[in-house]
Amino acid sequence: MNRILSTYLTPLFHFGSLTVTDPDGQSSRWGDGTGKPLHIRFNSKAAEWGVAINPGLKFGEAYMNGGVDMVEGTIFDLLSLVFRNGGSDATSEPWMRAIDRTRLLFRRYIQNNTPRRARANVHRHYDLSSQLYDLFLDADRQYSCAYFEDPNVTLDQAQLAKKRHIAAKLCFDRPDLRTLDIGCGWGGLGLYLAQHLDAKVTGVTLSDEQLAIARRRAADSGLSGRADFRLEDYRDTQGPFDRIVSVGMFEHVGLDFYEDYFGQCARLLDDDGVMLLHTIGRTQEPANTNAFIGKYIFPGGYLPSLSQVTKAIERSGLIVTDFEILRLHYADTLRHWRERFEARRDEAKAIYDERFCRMWEFYLAASETAFRWQDLVVFQIQLTKKLGTLPITRDYIYETETRLRMKEQAASRTERLESWDDRNAAE
Known part of the structure; x- marks a missing residue:
């Protein structure tokens, strides 16, 4: 699995049962094995890298464009597990904070609602x-x-x-x-x-x-x-x-x-x-x-x-x-x-x-x-x-x-x- 993505997922899932299959067909498991089993599959290296670097935008895009599929469970089940595990606090990597700061710089342009x-x-x-x-x-x-x-x-x-x-x-x-x-x-x-x-x-x-x-x-x-x-x-x-x-x-x-x-x-x-x-x-x-x-x-x-x-x-x-x-x-x-x-x-x-x-x-x-x-x-x-x-x-x-x-x-x-x-x- 992508090393950056693995680093991000390791502290995230304290509980639950999530299997992630990478584009090479290798599967990794996260959580303590409790609850409803969930399984996602990355269909391309590009989708995997995108989610690793900028999950706030790229995971939704990967799901929308078919770069990620749910093998078991639904997208709601997955997002529920992420946020019940404190997912909103997990995007604290330096590059993720930099992305947020950059978006803030462009806020005036994005929200210029003339x-x-x-x-x-x-x-x-x-x-x-x-x-x-x-x-x-x-x-x-x-x-x-x-x-x-x-x-x-x-x-x-x-x-x-x-x-x-x-x-x-x-x-x-x-x-x-x-x-x-x-x-x-x-x-x-x-x-x-x-x-x-x-x-x-x-x-x-x-x-x-x-x-x-x-x-x-x-x-x-x-x-x-x-x-x-x-x-x-x-x-x-x-x-x-x-x-x-x-x-x-x-x-x-x-x-x-x-x-x-x-x-x-x-x-x-x-x-x-x-x-x-x-x-x-x-x-x-x-x-x-x-x-x-x-x-x-x-x-x-x-x-x-x-x-x-x-x-x-x-x-x-x-x-x-x-x-x-x-x-x-x-x-x-x-x-x-x-x-x-x-x-x-x-x-x-x-x-x-x-x-x-x-x-x-x-x-x-x-x-x-x-x-x-x-x-x-x-x-x-x-x-x-x-x-x-x-x-x-x-x-x-x-x-x-x-x-x-x-x-x-x-x-x-x-x-x-x-x-x-x-x-x-x-x-």
């Missing part, structure tokens, strides 16, 4: 075939962390609970509140707010595919008068708004644009307004974006530490009025996505190809392990301009969630009755 570049980055990921997302997302196409009030609920129930939880924190105390959804996706949250809270929603996205679907959904549900979706950069949006919400978009802003982002939100938010930011973040000190995900999945993306976010908020003049950290909710969300994608992998391969499927398998597995065993969580940050804008206890959040559950149930009963009437009329 309007034009932001549009191109969004196109790379969110303008993929709509059929792909149907394979693994819930029926409402929520492509962000769900909220598992109970670990046994379905993905659709958990995503509905997420929308309910966010809506309650926004405190819709009257109808017709002007609401901005920054990064509105396929329109699910905006349509929920329009339907259940009587909000007047403006949703902005940089994805053509998302825009077309969001507009179609608004028309089909009779909510076009209350939900207006636009192809627009948030920096060009005109206000004011009574409520601002942003879910899963802040990760694409880029560190150097944080002050611009919160400054724009402050300008757009009415003096008595409320904002809710839902974003992935880190529990530890700032770090580079995962090299593979930054190159192939979310170009220009960055996951901030709490200190980086709050510093920019403080300079904007906005006030943090509530803060919640969702722990492990995204790990469970990604587990559902990963299992759904695997169950329909052949369909994904028919849309794209084997390389694409391997790329997404690695992306979903690496993301889940990061949320389950590393330092990634989700921040929900509530913001206002005045200390007295919201009630001084959190009771209103729980009371609103109860009322919204009742509205959802009533709407579901109505939809079932209408569907039953339609079927009878057709007969």
